[in-house]
Amino acid sequence: MKPDDKPPIDATARKPIVPNRLYAPYLEASWGFKNAWYPALFSSEVGENEVKGVTIASHDIALRRVKGRVHAIQDRCAHRGVKMSLRPTCLTDETITCWYHGFTYGLNDGTLKTIVASPDDPLIGQVRIRTYPVEERAGIIFVFVGDEDYAPAPPLTADLPIQITDDANPVAHILDAHVYVRGIHREGNSNWRIAVENGFDPGHLLIHWDNVIVAATDRRMGLGARPIAEDAIKIIDEPNGPRGMMNMYNTRAYKFFMENKVIGMKARGKTPYYARTSVYLPGVLLVEHWPVPGWAQYEWYVPTDDRHHVYWEVLVGHCRDDQERREADYLYDHFFEPLALRDFNDNDVFAREAMQDFYENRDGWNAETLCAFDESVIMWRKIAARFNRGIQDPPHRRGR
Amino acid sequence: MKPDDKPPIDATARKPIVPNRLYAPYLEASWGFKNAWYPALFSSEVGENEVKGVTIASHDIALRRVKGRVHAIQDRCAHRGVKMSLRPTCLTDETITCWYHGFTYGLNDGTLKTIVASPDDPLIGQVRIRTYPVEERAGIIFVFVGDEDYAPAPPLTADLPIQITDDANPVAHILDAHVYVRGIHREGNSNWRIAVENGFDPGHLLIHWDNVIVAATDRRMGLGARPIAEDAIKIIDEPNGPRGMMNMYNTRAYKFFMENKVIGMKARGKTPYYARTSVYLPGVLLVEHWPVPGWAQYEWYVPTDDRHHVYWEVLVGHCRDDQERREADYLYDHFFEPLALRDFNDNDVFAREAMQDFYENRDGWNAETLCAFDESVIMWRKIAARFNRGIQDPPHRRGR
């Protein structure tokens, strides 16, 4: 869609609804996409025999680690619906027990194995709660969330950024053998889609204009970038692999704005700097060469409900030995986390939460007015609308 | 209903709705049952000439004590709907005055006697707010809440537990002549029905498994109990008296589980212990021989709105003279309240509040999967559905 084809727009008037039709399913995905791998917790957050509860796209899930392996099981007892993770009760290595009446489920298949208070109950062996596939890689516990009968689950790699190959000095992939992976996650008070779109948006540099990491490293940061070539935005559609898109930042495909004469603003900083963003289903961002060359920042925006997500920021770097690990720890602790993951990205969190009211209460999906660099956002919406494996239904709300 | 008749159940699938039909009116009673006696406050909470406001099943009620007698009157001024209890204003012994414009109502019949700011107003004598029957017994102010034209109000005893007669050493009844009555009330963040059902549920011992009162007294507590005889659950349907049911705990009618081999758990404690639970409309629990033999615990779960109730815990013991009263005070202060009403029952409060999300937002009344010992819960629901004197309508919500 070329913005030039649009009729003149008065933001105070009703918007034409045509553009939305290009990605209508995306607009339905308030609760996220289903049948996808999402990060649930860092490995370090679930110790041996611990039970932790998470909520992903309305699914309440209990994670328990037994003999090193993490199991994921529905965090709602079949009996009266309480979350088992509220008072973790584990009586055998193969089961999880509800703290209330002792409904005890097999971790492997969710079958009711016994009821502490009713050992000969007819329900035993007849009732089942669901379990979820788990992959624990790179210090992160990933859970496949969606329909229980969706099979086979795609490989984890299908829902991760691609392996970078078109770069002389490529950043490491999170699943590479010799990598350093560390990060944080926190609650985001906005719909997950608003958060994703902020991540790779080529036009939001103004909120980072005066950030400490930019000033301290004297990086040359332009004002914005607009796709001008047909292949400026590369669609990624690997066989059985990730689906997404990449902003192919180079001076042939993109026009970079270093000055805006109307308001008298020029690019700051003396050191040229190259970074590149790409985004993948179900909502994963890769920023290559960030926060410093050779490193990569991964971000996930994991839907909790239709108004909240968990914002994951993970840094990935090459790391061959303990010496390099110690060096990476030093950089992470004293530079990357405080200046990149916190100070810099706090501005993104602010922007996402600032959009929420408009999209939630003011019909933002129809009332917004997208501009030239939003071709990138529109492409993402179309890709997401086309390649997702299903749209998560809202939870059932009939019961009050 | 025998659980054995049910088809195999997959908790992840849609539930059959047949069981609900057996107690459909109960499922409508989100705001409580009407035309029933409920405790409003302890006598000590309404001093001479004091005015206090309470809300019971959506009814806002002002209580005023004059010359010892407590009056209950609608706590909404007819004029502009403010609660009179917000700024108690009493100018004569026979009236209550709204603090805003001075609408002054007779305590006995609710008639508008004068308006401070409009002494010759045509409304005087023409307008009326409603009053409520009050019974103050055993240190508790009971109010009959429901339709104003419901008459005659049944005796208070119709909405209290029965007098125990089938016990060699029966516990005292709260209305007996020589009793000690003391307790607490607090807000419960759940629907009242969820709270009632937790009270007499024969299968929830796991949440009390390691409670201090159990450990400290070395009581033998089984894992659960399942009704096996036709008369395991006794229906109480006294002429003009209480309606409810009693779990007839004895080894003929109930199978007691002292061990669960699947998870390797055995009953704890060496001292055999006997207690018995019964439950009555509109939502009153009696636990005989608790927290120690010879005492009784009464509980009320008084609906406030559809998501909150007031949880009453009252201990009743025989008490013939001041010496026994002093002894009871000592036990209450240093044993009963801290270890029974607080430490032990805090676990029940936790469980009730943990259920609320499921029943409120996840269609819990249809999605639950009841088990063998829940025959007791189902019986209560059927009795409540059958014997209630009316279902409280939600308040009118047209006005915004």
Place this chain on the structure above:
Amino acid sequence: MKPDDKPPIDATARKPIVPNRLYAPYLEASWGFKNAWYPALFSSEVGENEVKGVTIASHDIALRRVKGRVHAIQDRCAHRGVKMSLRPTCLTDETITCWYHGFTYGLNDGTLKTIVASPDDPLIGQVRIRTYPVEERAGIIFVFVGDEDYAPAPPLTADLPIQITDDANPVAHILDAHVYVRGIHREGNSNWRIAVENGFDPGHLLIHWDNVIVAATDRRMGLGARPIAEDAIKIIDEPNGPRGMMNMYNTRAYKFFMENKVIGMKARGKTPYYARTSVYLPGVLLVEHWPVPGWAQYEWYVPTDDRHHVYWEVLVGHCRDDQERREADYLYDHFFEPLALRDFNDNDVFAREAMQDFYENRDGWNAETLCAFDESVIMWRKIAARFNRGIQDPPHRRGR
């Protein structure tokens, strides 16, 4: 409407709906009246180059002062709907820039002048957000809020109280040349209509009965007043001027109650005192000779949404020179603000917030029972229903 014509009313029964029909449009105005001048902020709250955001009747508005003049512009960026006032960004004297992507709008007409991150964007010059007329008078920034195509905007005086002429010692008008104007504003947790009605209500003296300002000045305050003459309530309908009504307090038109024998209450205070109230669209109160003779209190109840308003209290006095100004400051600081605007009017705030639940959740507009002195309230409702320039629609809520 004479109350005497009404059938006997039982406040516990359904109300006749006839009276409402007399002012039906008023009942629709939950979000306020549109096409009216409202105070937004005191002049002192928007310094040179500062940007502040306010919400009036659901309109989010950014105020920016440039070279002394205040501009009012839509506080929602056309692009993705964030409030520009969240992070004020002003790069030229003629524009306001959104902090997120740099959408830059002309302050005069709201046209998109440039996008920092997209200087050659096709949207530039094609997109527009709306602006609002501003009048800054007497230290207050007034904004004309409503339909953008409503033209011409009426003069500010059309939405202010009238100039008093029927008084030997008339109070100053807020727009007079030699006046002292000072006050406060604060959030009110009620619908704006409930607040207005409290302001001029002739029957609410009971809440001020024992206020410090009354006791300290030994003012004679009656219990209430009831209109008895045809012209007790004067309708104000000036050509191109304010519309409203005035309670013509004098002993011919009003019956003043100095005693209520039923509850044995008599007027207090020895010093006779005269004050008069009048109320104007879109919701402005004038109290003449308050808090002391010769002064006037202006009040606005500016709707924010359907449950909140901003309560403005402004005192206006004659003031010819610096000496009188210093004297007025002394009185304001040590008498007027603490005893009138705070201590006295806090009771009104209490009353308004106490009514909100009834009108919001209990169908108060139909369930209320108005009395004799409420002829004044009913007259206001009819005037407001007839003379308003439009009813504000609620914001669009389709988008979640």
